[in-house]
Amino acid sequence: MDPVNHTWTQSFILAGFTITGTLRPLVFLGTLCIYLLTIAGNLFIIVLVRADSGLSTPMYFFISILSFLELWYVSTTVPTLLHTLLHGCSPISSAACFIQLYVFHSLGMTECYLLGVMALDRYLAICRPLRYPALMSRQVQLWLALASWAAGFSAALVPASLTATLPFCLKVVVHYFCDLAPLMQLACVDTSWHAQIYIVVIAMINICDLVLILGLYGGILKAILKLPSAASRAKAFSTCSSHITVVALFFGSAFIVYVGPPGIQAEGIDKIIALVYSLLTPFLNPVIYTLRNKEVKEASRRVTQKIGFALKRL
Template identity: 80%
Template sequence: MDPLNRTWTPSFLLAGFAAPRTLRPLAFLGTLCIYVLTLAGNLFVIVLVRADAALSTPMYFFLSVLSFLELWYVSTTAPTLLHTWLHGRSPVPAAACFIQLYVFHSLGMTECYLLGVMALDRYLAICRPLHYHALMSRKVRFWLVGASWGAGFSAALVPAGLTASLPFCWKEVAHYFCDLAPLMRLACVDTGWHTQVYIVVIGMINICNLVLILGLYGGILRAVLKLPSAASRAKAFSTCSSHMTVVALFFGSAFVVYVGSAGSHAEGTDKRIALLYTILTPFLNPIIYTLRNKEVQEAVRRVTQRIRALLEGP
């Protein structure tokens, strides 16, 4: 049958990675280890922030929210990747495919907003220390987090809705999860207009948040350079360096995939780059935020001592 005569398919087929059958078990185990470590690392951050009173500050509150988001973000795609490593090409109902597309982009855009909120928090802490706790009250923190989640899940309706409305003539998705570019290649119609809309929506959200973050960190840099002691400057830079590393990873991969040339990458390139922002970045985030953070290390020591005391008894 001519593929152009088929304008809808009840299911898609995820192609996954083309790898020798003998290597798939190793790839599965490697991906599973990273996935489990990612879940453990982000859960560790959430539990630690709630368990130690010294970490009950706005900065660590937002960090725990980011870790909570990463749990869902990595779980949106990692199980699909694991399934394709085990079984090769895997069928997925069209409805489930579009839901995955929507949830994945909703969480990605939410993280974009949340990174902007975290930059605002650092700006207020360093540049407005006397008014910081009043400006970043508990109510304001929850409002900022709620606004980030609401904006992210609202904005993702545009690319997900437009993609779901396309007529599809082919069913094999050259990817390991349902993403914009691989699905657009299956459409029966010209998707140039859709690509432009995606670039505008996703690109504007990324660019506006990145400009906000860079502007805030420009203000932070000016304030830090005015601090009288080298120790104070080093502490301020240490506090901000982890966040800037995460920002660079997140926005760098987002611009490469969705803004730089949306939908124009080779199929194999799409999948390889996707591993960076779907698997590697959520795995690295808790490490980046905790590895060189003395406050977190002290919190771990205190919580460990309390647990040991409880186990040993009176």
């Protein structure tokens, strides 16, 4: 074919999931409930951290930043998922498709960096307790948070811009949102070198960040084992267990999709796994960080009492 005729398509069609009959509205309602609970849960954490002085520590500052990120992360893909569940195949303009691709990967890479920053915070709190207040001052917290966002949105420029410049012959995206592999399958040209660049960029970020997190937790584990009592060891470990769970969920699913064998994409399993890090992880984060957290429960009680006293005065 003449490459001149392989022009930039004006729109794509999101195929979504193949669900028919009475199951479609049930899946739609279930997804909608999870989405609304995700929004409510992450907003709850943000408001609680801002409202209660007992949570004005670096750890909860970064948790609130993560919750703020999850609000945008889940809202980047779930609305299109809901639309495809309700109406079936849904058209999306090429501009909206590439913006979704860029924002989704920007937020995903930002979360990678932020999870690394949160591991660093736990390392300094446990391994450098005397110097911790100075090392993790408010200014440092803000700088680390901003650096995570800047690095994430900068790194995503490479895969997003390369994909946007591809010539496309087909329009049906076999996914519920615009992602790298489904879009490359629609290209009129060989995309093998694009795939290699994507794997190198995404794998480098994920692997380097995961190695950093594992190294920091190696130091944390050594410090915890040196603590004198079992109670102090359990207390120190409890401050890390929630973060470890989130790291395992996020990196595990991301590695399978973006660094795993190509057969996964061919089988369409990537759509199922994508639900883990694009919907399930943002939904579970508030639960993981609050369910067994005594400080959050006590803060919730204090804020609830304040609201109750304020309402009585009205």
